[in-house]
Amino acid sequence: MRQAIALSAGVLFLTNPNPRVGCVIVKDGQVVASGATQAVGGPHAEVMALRQAQERGVDVAGSTVYVTLEPCSHFGRTPPCVDALVAARPARVVIAMSDPNPLVSGRGVARLRAAGIDVSVPVCADEALELNPGFVARMTRKTPWVWVKSAASLDGQTALANGVSQWITGPQARADGHHWRARSCVVLTGLGTVLADDPQLTVREVDTRRQPVRAVVDTHFQVPETARLFDGGRVLVFTCMVNHDKAQRLADRGVQVVVLPERDGHVDLMAVMQWLGANEFNEVHVEAGARLHGTLLQADLVDELLVYFAPMVLGPGQGMFALPGLSVLGGVQRYDFLAPVTIGPDLRVRARRADRWARLLAAVSTDLSGGHVVPAL
């Protein structure tokens, strides 16, 4: 299963909005074929592995198939994988995560079992979920998995008071940040960042065949048409107002203007996430200023923090999150720290909402096998 999970990690930048899935076929103690889901519209992992077996002249009958997600049982962009598996007659299928969609969860397993195939599920669900939190979030709660990326000094300053920030963290941390952009479906920023830094928000520091969509939260539709963000590729502008001429000019350049309700003087960010979920965006990489970061935190829309700390102390400057002051510690949201690592001279810290992760894990750990259960927590 770990090999199947590694294969799914190999298509981390590729399969969106489909889940990243890996599949390994073992016969007589040997790996005889393997595969991973391809770009959208292309074959899924099971089909890739079965095709490889066929090319190699291996009969899959009697084998054990390891797959990181319950095989699909419906016609989507491709025919159901479960049909291909049933036709291949493996003796056993081992599945990391059950299908997170409550409407179809268990159907793939039931079809396999009805064909006389032994099924074990869930197996290593926690590790497999690391590759697909966005897909599982979208299927279960209808909104994407959202992380906020920030880079700061050890005392939490993203820039000096005068705005100087290039470069607090080093090139290795920036490249790692591009890895997180590359795996996301959409890189989201705020108007303030566009005006201050005019970023491209494209993936440049890691190799990828797919660029994520870029998006800007721009309550009053003030984004300059000259922004580098609009230099090609799909871009979304979330706004509460619309200037039809400007929207038309931008639309001609591949920019979609999405008008959403206002809330507390800015675009309703929950509406942004619901729109993204409804439009098949799995993972949202937020890379903005303290204001948007703080507003997302206050709206309780952040699942994970991705913070790069530079080994320096700056003193008063610009913080990571603009928030109102608290008077008690009681209601503070707590995160789980994931294994911290140094990246070049910098430190990368991931902090994840434990409650939300547990909910995703529960959604993919349905006991469908009458035995092999991975506990949800």
Next chain:
Amino acid sequence: MRQAIALSAGVLFLTNPNPRVGCVIVKDGQVVASGATQAVGGPHAEVMALRQAQERGVDVAGSTVYVTLEPCSHFGRTPPCVDALVAARPARVVIAMSDPNPLVSGRGVARLRAAGIDVSVPVCADEALELNPGFVARMTRKTPWVWVKSAASLDGQTALANGVSQWITGPQARADGHHWRARSCVVLTGLGTVLADDPQLTVREVDTRRQPVRAVVDTHFQVPETARLFDGGRVLVFTCMVNHDKAQRLADRGVQVVVLPERDGHVDLMAVMQWLGANEFNEVHVEAGARLHGTLLQADLVDELLVYFAPMVLGPGQGMFALPGLSVLGGVQRYDFLAPVTIGPDLRVRARRADRWARLLAAVSTDLSGGHVVPAL
């Protein structure tokens, strides 16, 4: 050598102001005896190991002795270890660090070599230095090794704006903080912390036979005589003014009032460090508020930062370091991050001044063996 270093780590809380030293004697491929330096006035590591060999009836002649610091060649509180070694006639002595005192560095090695003993030095100096940065700093630059301990939210807040801070980090992080108190020679705080929190600053969460001295920086000698700090054990008050009656009353309770020059309106902190160095304090554990932490940073007196981050975001509150704002990034002091670890739900980050560490390492890596050199950087 790693076993000898581990033995020195076993007396981390004990030997101050002497260095922590470990010694392992190997004969015919077997460890035949070992030892570590005892509390001040007690035997050093080499003598402990030689005694154990004697008790076990092992003849050390022809053996290899591993020791984490160059054996002393002078009469201090105990007779010179080098005499005991020469008398025991090992074939070879392997030494992690040369003596950091430039006046005696190499004398122990020369005495051993003159007795026909083969000597290798330095070996694993970097790892051995981890156990004794304070001793090496005091010997080479006449001031202690200073770390600042802080506990904060992920956005660098040590408390809410109203001062609420109990408890941002958890009990495991607090216990780890006591480990760092326990290894220090002195726990240093500021008057502000005494007035705000009335801390004891004793070691309670880890086992130790030695309590570090506690000290407060109190420019105008305003510390209340009722402070819990004065509830027993040796305490230092660094001040610029003295009220002789108050000083006498405190002296009767084991408190030493040290009058030092003023600088920029507060006790000259370099003078504090020089006084501590001259009085055999190796490691200073600073646990104070943003003001003293910031003043120490500005005075360039901090060798290491020890920060516990709690997995939460607090928004505006009290920062870790009170510093003036910068306008350029150029002159910012850079640190090296040491391996970060999670401790319970919290994250411990150590950041060390690379330039200063390199200087200490160079001081104990003198090539005395005509070959086996560990490069200083």
